Every structure is written in C-alpha cells, then in structure tokens.
Amino acid sequence: MNAPLLEIRNLESFYGPIMAIRGVSLSVEAGQIVTVLGANGAGKSTLLRTISGLMDPEKGEIHFNGRPIHGQEPHHVVEAGIVHVPEGREVFPLLTVDENLTLGAYTRRDTAAIAEDREKVFAYFPILAERRHQEAGTLSGGQQQMLAIGRGLMLRPRIMLLDEPSLGLSPLLAQEIFAILRRLNTEEGVTMMLVEQNARVALDLAHQGYVMEIGRIVMSGSAARLRDSEDIRAFYLGHQETGQRGEKRWKRKKTWR
Amino acid sequence: MDQLQLLVSGLANGCVYGLIALGFVLIYKATEAVNFAQGDFMMLGAFVALGLTNAEYMALPFWLAVPLSIAVMAALGYLLDLLILRRLFGQSQIAVVILTIALGFVIRFVAGVIWGHEPQTLQSPLAHGDLRLGGVTISLADLSVIVVTVLLTLCLYQFFQRTRLGLAMQAASQNQMAAYVMGIPVKRVQGLIWALSGATAAVAGILFASKGAMDPNAGLLGIKAFAAAVIGGFGSLPGALIGGLIVGVIEPFASRYLAAGYSQIAPYALLLAVLVFRPSGLLSQTRLKKV
Numbered sequence: 001m002n003a004p005l006l007e008i009r010n011l012e013s014f015y016g017p018i019m020a021i022r023g024v025s026l027s028v029e030a031g032q033i034v035t036v037l038g039a040n041g042a043g044k045s046t047l048l049r050t051i052s053g054l055m056d057p058e059k060g061e062i063h064f065n066g067r068p069i070h071g072q073e074p075h076h077v078v079e080a081g082i083v084h085v086p087e088g089r090e091v092f093p094l095l096t097v098d099e100n101l102t103l104g105a106y107t108r109r110d111t112a113a114i115a116e117d118r119e120k121v122f123a124y125f126p127i128l129a130e131r132r133h134q135e136a137g138t139l140s141g142g143q144q145q146m147l148a149i150g151r152g153l154m155l156r157p158r159i160m161l162l163d164e165p166s167l168g169l170s171p172l173l174a175q176e177i178f179a180i181l182r183r184l185n186t187e188e189g190v191t192m193m194l195v196e197q198n199a200r201v202a203l204d205l206a207h208q209g210y211v212m213e214i215g216r217i218v219m220s221g222s223a224a225r226l227r228d229s230e231d232i233r234a235f236y237l238g239h240q241e242t243g244q245r246g247e248k249r250w251k252r253k254k255t256w257r
Numbered sequence: 258m259d260q261l262q263l264l265v266s267g268l269a270n271g272c273v274y275g276l277i278a279l280g281f282v283l284i285y286k287a288t289e290a291v292n293f294a295q296g297d298f299m300m301l302g303a304f305v306a307l308g309l310t311n312a313e314y315m316a317l318p319f320w321l322a323v324p325l326s327i328a329v330m331a332a333l334g335y336l337l338d339l340l341i342l343r344r345l346f347g348q349s350q351i352a353v354v355i356l357t358i359a360l361g362f363v364i365r366f367v368a369g370v371i372w373g374h375e376p377q378t379l380q381s382p383l384a385h386g387d388l389r390l391g392g393v394t395i396s397l398a399d400l401s402v403i404v405v406t407v408l409l410t411l412c413l414y415q416f417f418q419r420t421r422l423g424l425a426m427q428a429a430s431q432n433q434m435a436a437y438v439m440g441i442p443v444k445r446v447q448g449l450i451w452a453l454s455g456a457t458a459a460v461a462g463i464l465f466a467s468k469g470a471m472d473p474n475a476g477l478l479g480i481k482a483f484a485a486a487v488i489g490g491f492g493s494l495p496g497a498l499i500g501g502l503i504v505g506v507i508e509p510f511a512s513r514y515l516a517a518g519y520s521q522i523a524p525y526a527l528l529l530a531v532l533v534f535r536p537s538g539l540l541s542q543t544r545l546k547k548v
Contacts, residue, residue, distance in 0.1 A: 014434070050437055052437075053317065053437075054434065054437060054438070073440060073442070074437040075437070075440045075441065078438060078440030083438065084438040085438075086434060086435065086438060089433070090432055090434055090435035090438075091435065092427070092428045092432050092434070092435060092436075093431055094427070094431055095424070095427060095428065095431065099424060100426065103424060103425065103428050103436075103439050103441070104439060106421070106425060106439050106440050106441055107440040135450045148435075151439070155439075155440070188433075200276065213488045
C-alpha cells in the first residue's frame with residue numbers, strides 16, 4: 001500500500017491556554033473522502049486550521065505527500081496543494097465572483113489552465129457563471145458556499161479541507177452541495193477531508209470516518225462501519241432505541257470511554 | 258469670479274488633504290488600523306525632499322530628489338511595518354493607534370532635530386509661476402497639486418482593479434483569513450501597503466511644500482485629513498479624495514463668509530454632521546456579512 005497523501009501524528013494544538021487538540025493521529029489516502037465527525041467544540045475546525053497553517057501545532061507532525069508541513073506559513077501550505085475552505089462561507093464580499101475565482105488561483109501562473117479551470121467551476125456551479133460580474137457579498141448563502149468551494153478548486157488542489165459546507169444551508173441546498181462534492185470526487189478525483197456535524201450525509205459521502213470528542217479521536221473506520229455502529233447511530237444519527245419495557249433509555253452511556 | 262478663485266485654491270488644498278486621507282484609507286483597509294502618523298509621514302516626506310534638493314543641504318536636482326524621497330518614504334513605511342507594527346499582531350487596535358500617535362511625535366521631533374524647527378521652503382520649480390485662465394489666477398503649484406492628485410488617484414485605482422497584487426491587497430483587506438487560505442502572503446502584502454502609503458505621503462508632502470513653507474508641525478494637518486477620510490467614508494479610496502476636496506473647499510469659503518472664530522471649525526462641524534446623518538460616510542463600502 002502506498003503511503004497516505006496526508007498523515008497526521010500525535011497533533012496537539014492550543015487556543016491560548018486551552019488545549020483544543022489532544023494528540024490526534026489520522027491519515028487520508030489519495031482519491032478518498034475522509035470525514036471527521038463531532039459535536040461543537042470537539043476540535044474539528046481547529047484540526048483543519050492547524051493543517052492549513054492558520055494555527056501552529058504545539059506538538060506532533062503533519063506530513064503531506066511525504067513532506068513535513070506543520071508550523072509553516074499558510075501560503076507555503078497552499079503551494080504544496082492543500083486548500084482549506086473555511087466554515088462560514090468566507091468569500092471576498094466586495095469583489096466580483098470572477099475576481100474571487102481569480103484569487104483562488106493566486107499561487108498559479110499557468111494562464112491557459114486557469115481559464116480552463118474557471119470554465120470547469122462554472123460547469124459544476126452554473127449559477128456562478130450567471131452571477132460572474134456580481135459582487136460576492138450580494139450572493140445568497142448557498143451561492144457564497146458554492147463560490148468558496150469553486151474558489152478552492154481554482155487552485156487545482158491535491159486535497160480540499162472542507163469545514164462544514166452545509167452550515168446554515170437549507171437541507172435541499174446542502175444536498176445539492178454534497179452531490180457536487182461527490183461528483184468532484186468521482187469525476188475529478190479530488191481528495192477531500194470533510195468536517196461535518198451532519199453525520200448522516202457526511203457518512204453517505206465519505207469512504208473513511210473519524211469521530212472526535214473534546215480534542216481526541218474516539219473512533220475511526222470505514223464509513224459503512226461507522227454508520228452501523230451503535231454509538232454513532234445513537235449520538236450522531238439520532239436513532240432512539242427502546243428498552244425491554246418499551247421505554248426510551250435516556251441515560252445511555254457511550255461505550256468508547 | 259471671486260468665488261471661482263476661492264474654489265480653485267480650495268481644491269488645491271483639498272487635494273493635499275485627499276492625498277493624506279488616501280494614506281489613512283489604504284492602511285485602514287489593509288490592516289484595520291488607523292495610522293495617526295500619516296500627517297507626519299507627509300511632513301517627513303516633504304523634509305526628505307527638501308533635504309535632498311535644497312541648496313544648503315544636498316543640492317540634488319529636484320527631479321532626482323522627487324523619486325528618491327518617494328523611495329525613501331516607501332522603504333520607511335515597509336520597515337515600520339516589518340520591524341514595529343508586525344510585532345503588535347494580535348494586540349488590540351488601541352495599542353496600534355497609540356503606537357502610531359507616538360510614532361507621529363517621534364517623527365516630528367526627529368525632523369526638528371535634523372532640519373530645525375523654523376519654517377523652510379522647498380526649492381521646487383513648481384513653486385513659481387502663475388497661470389491666468391479667464392479671470393482666475395492659478396499658481397503653478399496649485400495646478401500641479403490638482404493634476405498630480407488626479408493622476409495618482411487614477412493610477413492607484415487601476416492598480417487595485419487590474420493587477421494581481423492590487424487584487425490581493427483588496428482581498429487581504431476584505432477577508433484576512435480567506436486571503437491566507439488562498440495562499441496570499443498577507444503579512445508581506447500588508448508591508449507593501451505601508452510602503453504604498455509612505456510613497457503617497459511623500460507625494461503629498463512634496464506638493465504641499467511646493468505651495469508654501471514647511472515646519473515639523475505641519476504634520477498636524479493630518480487631523481484635517483483624518484476628518485476628510487471620515488467624511489468620505491473610511492475605507493473608500495474615491496471617498497477619501499472627495500472628503501479631502503470638500504474639506505479643502507469649505508475652508509476658504511468659511512473664512513471668507515463666516516466670522517473669524519467660526520471658520521476654523523467649519524470642517525469639523527461638517528464632520529459632526531456627516532457622523533450624525535450618514536455615519537458610514539458619503540461613499541461607504543461597508544456591507545453587513547451574511548450569516
């Protein structure tokens with residue numbers, strides 16, 4: 001088996017005095033979608049921010065394509081081929097859709113290929129082509145999320161780090177976004193690391209999954225295995241079990257502790 | 258005809274305010290900090306040019322001294338960011354504001370020590386000569402201030418709209434985190450913006466010194482330019498220029514038609530009015546982020 005594209009070993013990250021990531025190890029194979037599930041404050045976003053260089057890890061290593069990238073400036077990480085699509089649709093509000101996409105290719109110089117990729121983004125997100133001369137701040141939330149993803153694609157990334165792409169979107173729009181992510185993965189072979197609270201759709205999309213709680217990985221495995229796990233079903237997918245006497249068991253304990 | 262004359266001299270003054278206000282806005286847009294030393298940058302730029310070109314100092318040709326002093330001020334802006342301001346990264350905005358106020362004092366005293374506190378005149382070829390257009394007399398200095406300001410604003414506008422670096426600067430100012438994850442070296446871009454605002458200050462200083470005598474306290478003019486930037490809508494480049502022009506034009510009319518005591522406060526009265534009735538300025542670029 002080849003070495004994984006992205007490998008994280010014993011990563012620890014702090015927000016000031018608060019230890020947000022407490023020794024996380026995980027790996028992402030090329031061509032796969034790996035999802036990281038977890039509740040609010042589990043450290044999922046911090047994990048992505050540490051990978052992309054927005055935060056420096058206190059301990060541990062991140063290897064990308066066999067090279068260490070931990071503790072580097074974000075623009076070096078981007079040049080290595082990692083693009084981070086942060087949560088909350090972080091577009092450049094006063095620039096047009098077109099200019100936002102141009103900035104996605106900021107580190108690239110191959111003009112002809114950039115033009116091709118722009119057309120590809122417009123093919124995946126036709127609404128962006130319609131709005132290409134409009135300021136990004138005037139787009140709807142879903143369109144801004146599409147723009148953020150499309151802008152990430154403009155880098156021709158070797159891996160995309162997606163932070164809650166469905167956050168604040170209607171279920172229908174979220175479904176649309178996830179369908180496009182699936183197409184990107186199967187048609188373009190884009191490797192993805194997907195952080196989600198919506199475990200159901202994330203596990204449908206992903207090949208592998210990890211579950212984070214308070215800064216640690218408490219469970220990992222193939223998406224199918226996680227979908228069938230009792231704990232995941234109870235705590236992330238919302239299945240309610242009934243006890244022998246037909247009562248709900250409110251005080252069920254998680255078995256991974 | 259009288260009013261026209263007042264208008265022309267007001268526009269020329271307003272252009273200088275506008276140029277300093279441009280510097281305020283550039284730095285505010287890029288770093289969300291206000292550089293209260295911008296007026297002192299302008300004064301220092303004028304004195305650097307004066308030191309390079311005046312006969313009693315280095316006596317270089319004027320047209321050599323101009324690009325040199327612009328380069329010196331740009332380098333100074335970049336170094337200030339690199340060596341001092343970048344260390345405050347993550348501190349509150351108040352710390353940055355106080356630092357720039359202190360920097361203003363330092364620049365004022367350093368300039369006083371080097372060039373003395375007496376008013377001096379820049380030996381500029383722009384300082385002499387008048388043009389008569391109809392019944393209006395325009396001094397060469399006033400005309401060049403207006404022409405250069407318009408050209409510089411157009412150049413800056415084109416730079417921000419058309420070039421890769423200009424686009425990156427806009428991006429870094431609109432959404433710093435997104436700029437980081439797009440691979441834009443945000444810190445270097447911010448340093449370049451400080452350099453750009455230093456260069457703008459040098460141009461403003463040279464033009465202002467061509468209009469009259471300079472002394473190290475001329476930087477206090479920055480307060481009026483700050484008012485201009487706020488009137489125009491902090492964060493908008495054309496707004497800064499328009500704000501500067503408004504303040505510049507109001508001054509001569511106020512001193513002509515109002516009692517002596519009131520004319521001084523006219524620009525600030527306007528500032529108050531703008532803050533009350535249109536708090537984000539005349540040309541505001543702020544838009545609420547969609548959640």
